Amino acid sequence: MANLWCLLWATITFFQLCKPAISDREQVPTPPLPLLPLPSFSQLQWQQREIIMFLHFGVNTFTDSEWGTGHESPRVFNPVGLNATQWVNSAADAGVSLLILTAKHHDGFCLWPSKYTDHSVIGSPWKNGKGDVVLELVNAARAHPGVDIGLYLSPWDRHDRRYGNNLLYNEFYLAQLQELLTKYGGVREIWFDGAKGKNAPNMSYEFEDWFSMVKELQSSINIFSDAGPNVRWVGNERGFAGSTCWSTINRTMLSIGNASIVDYLNTGDPKGTDWLPAECDVSIRPGWFWHKSQTPKTLSDLLQIYYNSVGRNCLLLLNVPPNSTGLISEVDVRRLGEFREAIDKIFSVNLAETCSIKASSQRGGKNGGFGPENVVDGDHLWTYWAPRDDEKGGNWIEIRGPDEGLRFNVVRIQEAIGLGQRIQRHEIHVDGKKVVSGSTVGYKRLHRLGKGGVVRGRHVRILVKKSKGLPLISSIGLHFDPYWHPKEH
Numbered sequence: 232m233a234n235l236w237c238l239l240w241a242t243i244t245f246f247q248l249c250k251p252a253i254s255d256r257e258q259v260p261t262p263p264l265p266l267l268p269l270p271s272f273s274q275l276q277w278q279q280r281e282i283i284m285f286l287h288f289g290v291n292t293f294t295d296s297e298w299g300t301g302h303e304s305p306r307v308f309n310p311v312g313l314n315a316t317q318w319v320n321s322a323a324d325a326g327v328s329l330l331i332l333t334a335k336h337h338d339g340f341c342l343w344p345s346k347y348t349d350h351s352v353i354g355s356p357w358k359n360g361k362g363d364v365v366l367e368l369v370n371a372a373r374a375h376p377g378v379d380i381g382l383y384l385s386p387w388d389r390h391d392r393r394y395g396n397n398l399l400y401n402e403f404y405l406a407q408l409q410e411l412l413t414k415y416g417g418v419r420e421i422w423f424d425g426a427k428g429k430n431a432p433n434m435s436y437e438f439e440d441w442f443s444m445v446k447e448l449q450s451s452i453n454i455f456s457d458a459g460p461n462v463r464w465v466g467n468e469r470g471f472a473g474s475t476c477w478s479t480i481n482r483t484m485l486s487i488g489n490a491s492i493v494d495y496l497n498t499g500d501p502k503g504t505d506w507l508p509a510e511c512d513v514s515i516r517p518g519w520f521w522h523k524s525q526t527p528k529t530l531s532d533l534l535q536i537y538y539n540s541v542g543r544n545c546l547l548l549l550n551v552p553p554n555s556t557g558l559i560s561e562v563d564v565r566r567l568g569e570f571r572e573a574i575d576k577i578f579s580v581n582l583a584e585t586c587s588i589k590a591s592s593q594r595g596g597k598n599g600g601f602g603p604e605n606v607v608d609g610d611h612l613w614t615y616w617a618p619r620d621d622e623k624g625g626n627w628i629e630i631r632g633p634d635e636g637l638r639f640n641v642v643r644i645q646e647a648i649g650l651g652q653r654i655q656r657h658e659i660h661v662d663g664k665k666v667v668s669g670s671t672v673g674y675k676r677l678h679r680l681g682k683g684g685v686v687r688g689r690h691v692r693i694l695v696k697k698s699k700g701l702p703l704i705s706s707i708g709l710h711f712d713p714y715w716h717p718k719e720h
Contacts, residue, residue, distance in 0.1 A: 260600065260601065263617050263701050266651030266652075266653055268506040268651070269650070269651055270478070270506045270649065271461070271506070273451050273452075277420070277461075277546065278674050279612075280327075280328050281541045281675075282325075282327055282546070282549060283327060283381070283546065284327045284329070284548070284549055284551055285331050286318060286331065286550070286552065288520070288521075289338065289342060290305075290308050291336065291520040292520050292553065293555055295523075297518055298428070299337060299338025299340070301337075301339050301388070301390035302390070305350060305352070305353070305354030308352065308355040309357045310357055311557065312558055313367065313553075314557060314558055315367040315370070315371035316371040316374070316375075317558050317559060318371065319368070319372055322378065323375055324567070325567040325568060325571040326575075328378055329380070330381065331381035331420060334382045335383075335384050335385050339385075339391050340390070343365040346406075348391060350390050352364065365411070365415055380415070381421065381422065382411055383424065384407060384408060384411065384421070384422070384423070386425070387424070387427035387434075389431075400434065401437045405437075405441065409444065417449065418452055419452060420452065421454055421455065423455060424456075425456065425457045427488065442454055442460055456487050457486065457487040457488060457492070458485035458486055459505065459507045460482065460507070462508060463480065464496055464509070465509040466509075468514075470536040470539065470547060470549075472509055473499075473543070475671050476543045476671055477498065477499025477671055478499060478506055478507065478508040478509070478648065479500055479502075479503030479507070480495070480496075480503040481502075481505060497509075508546070508674075511548060513548070513549060514549075514550035514552070515527045515549055515552075515566065515567075516552065519552065521552040526562065527566045528566070530569050531716070533566070534570070544673030544675060551563050577641065577710050577711070577714070578708065581643075582637050582709040586630045588628065588629070589603060589629045590626075590628045591622055591625065591628070592619040593616065593617065593618060594617040594620075594701075601616060601617035603616045606628065606705065606706055611645050611675075613649070614705065615650075615703045616628055616703070617701055617703050626695040628692070629690060629692040630707065630709060632688070636688055637689065637709060638685060638711060639680075640681045640684055640686050640711055641679055641680065641709070642667070642708070642710075643676070643706070643707065644657070644672050644675075645672070646673055646674065648674050652671070652672075652673050654695055654698050655670060655696075655697040655698055656669070656670055656695075656697040657669050657670075658694045658696060659692070659694075660690075660691070661688035661692075662688040662690050666686065667680065
């Protein structure tokens with residue numbers, strides 16, 4: 232797969248970026264070589280979603296619990312006003328294109344009528360036992376183009392008596408996986424949670440068999456777990472990635488449910504042999520399931536999470552739990568709307584687009600197709616600035632503003648990650664003064680600046696201090712965040 236991506240990128244770069252050189256009968260510049268490992272097409276699509284939504288829903292919603300015991304009666308589950316269309320609309324209005332439902336949590340209660348257990352909606356008074364929450368969500372998403380579905384199926388099952396018997400339970404789990412992935416159409420992400428209680432029966436999960444069957448049934452799906460194989464956990468439930476965060480890591484050093492590797496998951500590995508980007512999961516409320524006594528995080532909190540997840544080369548998985556009526560609570564819907572509005576307000580204007588852009592050098596000369604103007608062309612992946620191979624004294628790119636200067640407090644940097652993640656250390660200078668010393672960039676790096684929430688300057692230089700191969704910068708932005716109040720953090 233990696234070799235195919237190399238060939239594809241070389242072809243795209245040659246034909247799309249080198250046309251001016253060909254027409255002018257100049258020497259065609261050689262495109263930069265890819266730096267392995269590389270993301271797959273589905274991983275790139277996943278990364279560009281930036282924010283997706285978790286839906287924790289089940290018997291815990293009705294028992295005011297976080298981890299159910301497995302002994303709950305299915306009759307407690309009765310969301311009389313359930314409206315999955317409201318869930319989908321709330322997500323879409325917030326700019327979210329993927330919703331992941333807890334089809335079965337640790338208590339073992341299934342939100343679909345599984346053929347392999349009666350501990351499910353079959354025993355619920357909701358719709359007289361004829362209901363199917365998974366189907367309701369799938370149908371609602373199908374009616375809303377651009378919204379996709381993911382599913383969470385807990386490996387730890389506190390209800391099923393087969394749990395603890397390796398052969399019987401792994402067969403049971405595989406059967407339920409197959410049921411979900413064949414009955415409800417395309418699923419974009421499948422979530423394997425490594426959590427289980429300290430007193431849980433000893434159990435060995437056949438993860439590789441599970442992963443193989445998932446890929447056999449739906450080849451383009453992204454599989455999430457502590458150890459991938461497509462998306463890794465970030466190592467905490469606060470929604471924060473490390474200030475250094477690589478999409479590369481060594482899968483051989485990972486294992487699911489191993490608390491000793493959380494720091495490694497949080498930062499990744501510059502020498503990693505596998506492309507395994509991190510997903511930052513966090514709940515909009517203190518708990519994962521809905522509780523009447525709880526309220527959502529403030530807008531300031533959510534923005535801080537956004538900067539420390541999406542702004543650190545990760546994807547944000549924000550949990551928004553439906554309530555016992557079967558709806559996302561209105562207070563949560565409002566907060567989601569405020570969150571989306573704030574992100575749009577901050578990033579809809581890029582001051583760099585009206586400035587001149589200079590660089591230390593560019594690959595192929597003026598008509599080479601790799602010039603600094605590419606960082607403000609609106610394409611965040613497929614066009615980029617590339618310096619010459621023989622550049623000495625450090626690679627830099629500079630935004631030069633008008634005489635009256637620029638007023639901003641956020642700097643955005645993005646790499647052309649389709650050719651690999653490269654930047655190891657970088658600095659930002661405003662009018663010659665260093666204001667940021669940073670490490671990795673990846674898909675997106677966001678720096679909030681300014682002691683008073685505002686920075687004023689005419690020249691902004693991004694200096695790449697260390698890179699694995701040539702640094703390839705696809706996009707740069709200068710933005711103003713009116714919500715940024717440093718004293719709060």
